[in-house]
Amino acid sequence: MTVLVIGGAGYIGSHTVDLLINKGYEVIVLDNLLTGHREAVHEEATLYVGDIRSLEDLNAVFSNKRIEAVFHFAAQSTVNESVKNPMQYYENNVYGTMNLLKTMESSHTKYLIFSSSAAVYGNAGKAPIPETAPLAPLNPYGETKLAMERMITWWAASSKSKYISLRYFNAAGAKSSGEIGEDHAIETHLIPIVLQTALGRRKKMYIYGEDYPTSDGTCIRDYIHVEDLAEAHLLALTYLRNGGESNVFNLGNGSGYSVKEVIAEAEKVTHANIPISIAPKRAGDPVCLVAAAEKAQKELLWLPKKSSLRQIINDAWKWHKYNPDGFKTIAKM
Ligand code: UFG
Secondary structure, three states: OEEEEEOOOOHHHHHHHHHHHHOOOEEEEEEOOOOOOHHHOOOOOEEEEOOOOOHHHHHHHHOOOOOOEEEEOOOOOOHHHHHHOHHHHHHHHHHHHHHHHHHHHHOOOOEEEEEEEHHHOOOOOOOOEOOOOOOOOOOHHHHHHHHHHHHHHHHHHOOOOEEEEEEEOEEEOOOOOOOOOOOOOOOOOHHHHHHHHHOOOOOOEEEEOOOOOOOOOOOEEOEEEHHHHHHHHHHHHHHHHOOOOOEEEEEOOOOOEEHHHHHHHHHHHHOOOOOEEEEOOOOOOOOEEOEOOHHHHHHHOOOOOOOOHHHHHHHHHHHHHHOOOOHHHHHHO
């Protein structure tokens, strides 16, 4: 079975490609390599360098091979950047997805597994958050994810295609073997920043806001191992191929950790002292995002295997320690 992974050179995409190949799928990757890395793509996958904003690029891939399913990871995904540059997010994320859906329709592609986000909930006001919670994004990134989800719903209703939207909470960790991991040119995510500080590559790190209404004043997130996320994508495809209907699922562990708790756990894993300073709150940051993920467990038969924060940080630490320059370290070898 041939599947297309758009954004397969990115963080979550590359881990999913790896798993798909190991499970025997024929995998084509389409990635513009603006934030993704050629070195992250499994050597047995076929890589097309192209952009979903270009119908021509999409047609080049779809006209070449019969594709049964698409995994759509390609999106800009930094909350802060989206607040500063919302139009870029609408163009990349929403317009790009519109092109993809049109192309899938004309080539009669049956299944779409879409990377959505907990950012669609905004400040849900309760934890854990079920899929039925009100959808009220706090930033343009979340707005574009919600717009894409809704566009996909209407597209599927008018075609023979089916979809699964997966609302990720905070993806973290790395492939346990240490071959691939998280590598952003400008890092904004908590766990990589904490570990870069532990490695001494940053003199200190900043905690954005210490007076949130939480037990220690810092924001709470539900960190989920990237390999568990990858697994959920495979299960989502199996679910659709077995006749399951279009659906939406949260993907998280159901446990929340504050920024300070993450730093404390990282100090234990790395045996390093992690210097911090308190900085102003970041625009568009929800107070608390914790998943109710029973639906995915029940219907997709998804069971996160690497659910402890310790293991997530451990695997991320292995990646950062041995690849301090990310994929540049690998390219040099
Ligand atoms: N944080 C710090 N200091 C840092 C980096 C982050 O205090 O140097 C804090 C943030 O303010 C936030 C928490 O750590 O409270 C987590 O921040 P991340 O940037 O790691 O993750 P976000 O929760 O902002 O966003 C991530 C993804 C989004 C996704 C969201 C869903 O980047 O794509 O999770 O939960 F939508």
